[in-house]
Amino acid sequence: MRPDCDIAIIGAGPAGSVIAKFLHDAGMAVTVLEAETFPRFVIGESLLPNCMNVLERAGLLDAVTDAGFQFKNGAVFECGPQYMSIDFRQNFEPSACWGTTFQVKRARFDQILAAETARAGVDIRFGHRVTSAQLADGDCRLGFTDENGNPGELRAGFVVDASGYGRVLPRMLGLARPGKSIERRALFTHMRDHITDPGYDREKILITMHPTRHEIWYWLIPFSDGTSSVGAIYPDNDPAFVGMSDQEIFNQLINDTRLGSLLAKAEPIRDLNSIAGYSAQSENLFGDGYVLLGNSAGFLDPVFSSGVTIALHSAELAAKALIARHNRKSVDWNLDFADPLSKGVDTFRAYVDAWYDGRLQTIIFNQPDDDSQLKRMVVSILAGYAWNMENPLVAKTERYLEMLHDLCAPSS
Numbered sequence: 001m002r003p004d005c006d007i008a009i010i011g012a013g014p015a016g017s018v019i020a021k022f023l024h025d026a027g028m029a030v031t032v033l034e035a036e037t038f039p040r041f042v043i044g045e046s047l048l049p050n051c052m053n054v055l056e057r058a059g060l061l062d063a064v065t066d067a068g069f070q071f072k073n074g075a076v077f078e079c080g081p082q083y084m085s086i087d088f089r090q091n092f093e094p095s096a097c098w099g100t101t102f103q104v105k106r107a108r109f110d111q112i113l114a115a116e117t118a119r120a121g122v123d124i125r126f127g128h129r130v131t132s133a134q135l136a137d138g139d140c141r142l143g144f145t146d147e148n149g150n151p152g153e154l155r156a157g158f159v160v161d162a163s164g165y166g167r168v169l170p171r172m173l174g175l176a177r178p179g180k181s182i183e184r185r186a187l188f189t190h191m192r193d194h195i196t197d198p199g200y201d202r203e204k205i206l207i208t209m210h211p212t213r214h215e216i217w218y219w220l221i222p223f224s225d226g227t228s229s230v231g232a233i234y235p236d237n238d239p240a241f242v243g244m245s246d247q248e249i250f251n252q253l254i255n256d257t258r259l260g261s262l263l264a265k266a267e268p269i270r271d272l273n274s275i276a277g278y279s280a281q282s283e284n285l286f287g288d289g290y291v292l293l294g295n296s297a298g299f300l301d302p303v304f305s306s307g308v309t310i311a312l313h314s315a316e317l318a319a320k321a322l323i324a325r326h327n328r329k330s331v332d333w334n335l336d337f338a339d340p341l342s343k344g345v346d347t348f349r350a351y352v353d354a355w356y357d358g359r360l361q362t363i364i365f366n367q368p369d370d371d372s373q374l375k376r377m378v379v380s381i382l383a384g385y386a387w388n389m390e391n392p393l394v395a396k397t398e399r400y401l402e403m404l405h406d407l408c409a410p411s412s
C-alpha cells in the first residue's frame with residue numbers, strides 16, 4: 001500500500017513548520033498533525049539573531065518581519081548595581097549573518113509560521129493529536145484522534161517528531177530522560193507593563209539576577225504592544241518558599257530586585273503560569289523511520305533563549321538529510337544530523353552550566369569595555385551562533401570559558 005505522504009510531522013511549532021516548509025520546497029509530500037488549534041500559548045518568546053538566518057533560508061522571514069513584532073538587538077544583564085548592555089550586532093560572524101531579531105508572542109509567531117507554510121501548500125491538520133506510532137523507514141503509521149475525537153491513521157515514508165514538550169516519540173519509545181541540570185521552576189505571566197523609566201531599553205531582553213542568590217534569575221521581554229513577558233526561575237522545592245503560593249513567591253522574587261520598581265504600575269493580563277522539570281533529553285535523536293527535533297529531542301534551560309534557535313537549527317539539519325534521502329543519496333544520521341546538532345547544543349550547555357556556577361556572570365559583568373575579538377566571540381554565542389567552529393568559544397568551549405573567566409575575575 002502506498003503511503004499517504006513522504007513525511008509525516010508531529011507538531012506545528014517552529015521546528016515542525018520550518019522543516020515542513022523546507023521539505024515541501026524540495027518537492028516532498030508533507031503532512032503535519034498538530035494537536036491544538038492555533039493560536040495557542042507557548043512560552044519561549046525571545047528569539048536570537050541566528051533564528052533569522054534559518055527563517056530566511058526557509059522563505060518564512062518576510063511573513064515574520066511584516067508582523068510588526070518587537071525589534072530586538074541585544075540583552076541587558078543586571079544584578080544589584082551591576083549592569084551590562086550587550087549589542088548582538090557586535091558579533092564574530094560574517095557580516096551577512098543577522099545581528100538583530102524579534103521578541104514575539106508565540107501564539108501569533110507560531111500561527112504565522114504555520115499559516116505561511118500551509119499557504120505554500122503543506123497539508124497541516126490542526127486538532128489532530130498523535131496517539132500511536134509504528135515506525136520502519138519507508139513504512140510508518142501514526143495513529144491520531146481528530147478534532148471530533150475520531151480515530152484515524154496516517155501512513156508515511158518517514159516521521160519527524162517536532163512535538164515539543166509533548167515529546168511524543170521519546171515517551172512512546174522509552175527514550176525520554178530527565179535533563180542533566182537540577183530541577184528548576186519557572187513562574188511567568190504577561191503584563192501591560194506601563195514602564196516609564198527612560199533608561200529602560202525595549203530593544204533588549206532584560207535578564208536580572210537575584211542580588212544575593214545568583215541561581216535565581218528573571219526575564220523581562222517587552223513586546224511591541226506595550227505588554228511584556230515577565231518570568232522568574234528558581235530551584236524547584238526551594239525551602240525558602242515552603243508554604244507560599246505561586247503568586248506570593250512571584251511577588252516576593254520580583255520585589256527583591258529593581259524589577260519591583262520598574263513594574264510598579266504593571267497589570268497582569270494572563271494568569272500566572274508555572275512549569276517545572278522542563279529540562280529534558282532523549283536517549284537517541286533518530287532511529288528506524290524517525291528523527292526528533294527541537295524540544296522533543298531535548299531542552300536545556302531558558303537562560304540564553306536558545307530553545308527556538310536549537311529547534312530551527314535541528315529542523316534545517318534534518319531537512320537536508322531527508323532531502324538527500326529523497327534524492328536517493330546515502331544519509332548517515334549521526335554524521336549528517338546528530339553530531340553537528342549536538343555540537344551547538346553542547347556549546348549552549350557549557351554556557352548554561354557556567355551561568356549557574358557563576359563563571360559566566362563574572363565574565364558578563366567584568367568583560368573589557370572594548371570591541372575586542374574575544375568580546376565578539378562571547379556575543380556570538382549569546383546571539384545564537386553556537387555552531388560556528390571558526391569561533392574558538394565553540395570549537396574549544398570549556399578551555400576558552402576558563403580562560404575568559406580568569407581574565408575577567410576581579411583580582412582579590
Ligand SMILES: Cc1cc2nc3c(=O)[nH]c(=O)nc-3n(C[C@H](O)[C@H](O)[C@H](O)COP(=O)(O)OP(=O)(O)OC[C@H]3O[C@@H](n4cnc5c(N)ncnc54)[C@H](O)[C@@H]3O)c2cc1C
Nearest residue numbers: 011013014015035044046130163164166294295302307308
Ligand atoms: C520557562 C521557559 C522559558 C523559555 N524562554 C525561551 C525564550 O525566551 N526563547 C527561546 O527561544 N526559547 C525559550 N524557551 C524554549 C522554547 O519554549 C522551546 O524550545 C520551543 O518552543 C521549542 O519549539 P518546538 O517547535 O520544538 O516545540 P513547540 O513550540 O512546543 O511546538 C510543539 C507542537 O507540537 C504539538 N504537539 C504536542 N503533542 C502532540 C501530539 N501528540 N500530536 C500532535 N501535535 C502535538 C504542540 O501542540 C505544539 O504546537 C523557554 C522554555 C521555558 C521552559
